[in-house]
Structures are given as C-alpha cells and as structure tokens.
Amino acid sequence: MSKLKFLITLLVLSNTILAHAESASYGVWHNAASTLEKRTEIAAAALDGKIYAVGGFSQPSLSNVLDFAVSRMVEVYDPATDTWTETTPLPEGRHHAGIAALDGYLYVIGGFTKGGLSVWRAAATLYQFNPVNQTWRELKPMPTARGALGVTVYQGHLYAIGGYDGDNNSAAVEVFDPQTNIWTSVAAMPTARDHLAVVTASDKIYAIGGRPSLNYRKNMDVVEAYDSATNQWHSRAKLPTARSGIAAGVIDGRIYVVGGESGEGTFNTHEMYLPDEDRWVVLPPMPTARHGLGAAVVNGRLHVISGGLTPGASFSQVHEVFTPTR
Structure with missing residues (x-):
C-alpha cells in the first residue's frame, strides 16, 4: 500500500471512530421489562411517573378474531419496580390513535377502529382516563375524524395534528380546551401527512416525518414547526432519514x-x-x-415500547430505554 493510500485509509478510519465515539457519548440503551402482550401501532404517554401503553393491534388469536385484533388493552408500566400491570381497557378498540397527558388525566384522541369488514374506519372520539378511579369517559369529539395523527400538549391545550381521514390526508390542526370541552381550529399544517411524530419543545410544536396516504414506500423527511404566537408554520432542518411509523420524545428540550x-x-x-x-x-x-x-419520557429517560419488527402486521413486547449522558 502506498503512503498516500495508507494516509487516506487512516483518515477515513479515524473519522469513523470519532463519529461513533461522538454518537455513543450522547447516551446508552438498555432493556426493561417486556410488555404483557405483543402489540403494534400502540399509543404511549407518561402520566404521574408511569407509562401507559394503549390500544393498537394485538397479535391475532381466537380470543380477538371478532374484533379483528384491534385492541382495547391498557398496560401501565412502573419504572420504580420495572413491572407492567393492566388497568381499565378503552371503551372501544383503537389503533393508530393520538395520546397525551395533561393535568393528571390521560387523553386518547382519534385513531382507527373496525367498521364492517374494515379496520380502517377513522374515529373522531376523545377519551379521558382518570388514573385515580381508573375510569374512562368520552368528551366532545374532534371536528375531523382521523387516525395515524400526532397529538401534543401546549399551554394547557391538546393539539391534534395531521393524519388520515379514510380517504385523504388531513392537514387539520384542531385544539381542545379541557376546561371548556371545546375544539377550535388553527393554521393548517403545510404538509398533510400521516404516521408522523408530533412533540412540543422550546415553545414550538414540531411535526416530524410521516407519509402520504398510508404509503410507507413514500416516506417523508419534512419537519415543520408551529408558532402559536403568530399562528404560523415554518420549515425546519429535514429529518436525516426519511421515515414514518415513528415515535418521539423530548428530554431537556431535545427531540x-x-x-x-x-x-x-x-x-x-x-x-x-x-x-x-x-x-x-x-x-x-x-x-x-x-x-x-x-x-414516553420518565425521569429523563426515553422508553420505547412494543411495535412491529417487520413492515406491516407484526408485533412485539420489546421495551428498550435510552438514557442520555450529555
């Protein structure tokens, strides 16, 4: 090998090692207790130091065939004991629902449910869960029925963003006030899509990635941020890897x-x-x-729960946790 080739090889190797070291220095992964049941397309959120894994599809079996495997199941994870338990199931099965916690309650919004011989009927329902008495109640539905949407909390309100209404992608941004049980609409998202991630960070709402018309062969790298002060959306740096069917969490202002x-x-x-x-x-x-x-994020750690191991209908009980170190 010539000196020039050797130096080039050494430089490439050094850069690779440095990049890996920088990446690894941001945190580490470890396994946590597996969920009780194999599921996919779940909704998850943290409430009062615990994690709720809601709905989705269960692995098909004789016991759920009449429901087309659409799940009502609600599992609760306690990080203090590294254990899962069951609580009161959803009033009706949902998959691809939005979820958020606010002021001591859990909210499950929209999603898809079974209708006739299909499991893709878009829902507009809003369910509120009270962890004290472990009961669900139904509040005023969204103006726009949709599943595979994103939901986040900002300034005491729930924001339901994007999704698929059964025929088309929705760019709707509808805002729920739990104090008045009223929905309002604000500026539509510039890029209509489903299977996106939606979070709040640094006083902005971020809509990340996704796909058009449920088609994961056309994944998007779009990132758009909503400023409630101006009621405007702005494009941000693109997601490095175009993806959909994703999940996201915020720790110390980082997404x-x-x-x-x-x-x-x-x-x-x-x-x-x-x-x-x-x-x-x-x-x-x-x-x-x-x-x-x-x-879901608890105690500064990102918990990543269940999901499909292969594209389409696949299921798991996997529960992995990322702990940032910087």
Whole structure:
C-alpha cells in the first residue's frame, strides 16, 4: 500500500471512530421489562411517573378474531419496580390513535377502529382516563375524524395534528380546551401527512416525518414547526432519514426520534433534533428495529415500547430505554 493510500485509509478510519465515539457519548440503551402482550401501532404517554401503553393491534388469536385484533388493552408500566400491570381497557378498540397527558388525566384522541369488514374506519372520539378511579369517559369529539395523527400538549391545550381521514390526508390542526370541552381550529399544517411524530419543545410544536396516504414506500423527511404566537408554520432542518411509523420524545428540550418502516424494512434509526440550533445529530440506534411503537419520557429517560419488527402486521413486547449522558 502506498503512503498516500495508507494516509487516506487512516483518515477515513479515524473519522469513523470519532463519529461513533461522538454518537455513543450522547447516551446508552438498555432493556426493561417486556410488555404483557405483543402489540403494534400502540399509543404511549407518561402520566404521574408511569407509562401507559394503549390500544393498537394485538397479535391475532381466537380470543380477538371478532374484533379483528384491534385492541382495547391498557398496560401501565412502573419504572420504580420495572413491572407492567393492566388497568381499565378503552371503551372501544383503537389503533393508530393520538395520546397525551395533561393535568393528571390521560387523553386518547382519534385513531382507527373496525367498521364492517374494515379496520380502517377513522374515529373522531376523545377519551379521558382518570388514573385515580381508573375510569374512562368520552368528551366532545374532534371536528375531523382521523387516525395515524400526532397529538401534543401546549399551554394547557391538546393539539391534534395531521393524519388520515379514510380517504385523504388531513392537514387539520384542531385544539381542545379541557376546561371548556371545546375544539377550535388553527393554521393548517403545510404538509398533510400521516404516521408522523408530533412533540412540543422550546415553545414550538414540531411535526416530524410521516407519509402520504398510508404509503410507507413514500416516506417523508419534512419537519415543520408551529408558532402559536403568530399562528404560523415554518420549515425546519429535514429529518436525516426519511421515515414514518415513528415515535418521539423530548428530554431537556431535545427531540429524540426513533424507529419507522419502509418498503425495505424497519428502522432502528435514532436521531436527535436540537431546536435552538435547527440541527440533527445521529445517535446510537435502537437495539431492536421497529415501527408502530410508542415512546414516553420518565425521569429523563426515553422508553420505547412494543411495535412491529417487520413492515406491516407484526408485533412485539420489546421495551428498550435510552438514557442520555450529555
């Protein structure tokens, strides 16, 4: 090998090692207790230090064939004991629903349910869960029925963003006030899509990735941020890896985006967005590639739950946790 080739090889190797070291320095993954049941397309959120994994599809069996495997199941994870338990199931099965916690209650919004011989009937329902007495009640439905939407909390309100209404993608951004039980609409998202991730960070709402018309062969790298002060959306730095069927969580103002699916397979990809710098950083990948997974943050750790191991209808009990170190 010539000296020039040797130096080039050494430089490439050094850069690879440095990039890996920088990536690894941001945090580490470890396994936590598996969920009680194999599911996919769940909704997950943290409430009062515990994690709720809601609905989705269960692995088909004789016991759920009449429901087309659409799940009502609600599992609760306690990080203090590393254990899962069941609580009161949803009033009706939902998959691809939106979820958020606010003021001591859990909210499950929209999603798809079974209708006739289909499991893709878009729902507008809003369910509220009270963890004290473990009961659900139905509140005023969304103006626009849709599933595979994103839901987040901002300034005491729930924002339901995007999704698929059964015929077309929706760009709707509808806002629910729990104090008045009233929905209002604000500026529509510029890029209509489904299977996106929606989070709040640094006083903005971020809509990340997704796909058009439920088609994971046309994944998007679009990132748009909503400013409630001006009622406007703005484009931000693109997601490094175009993905849909993803999940996301926020720790110390940083957005962590994991998983996804495409026509070629599932993603173990893990990328972090720094809102103040409008910049993405590639982080250590999830140990297990998945789509249709749920994510929730408790005690500064990102819990990534269930999801499909292969594109389409696949199921898991996987529960992995990312702990940032910087």
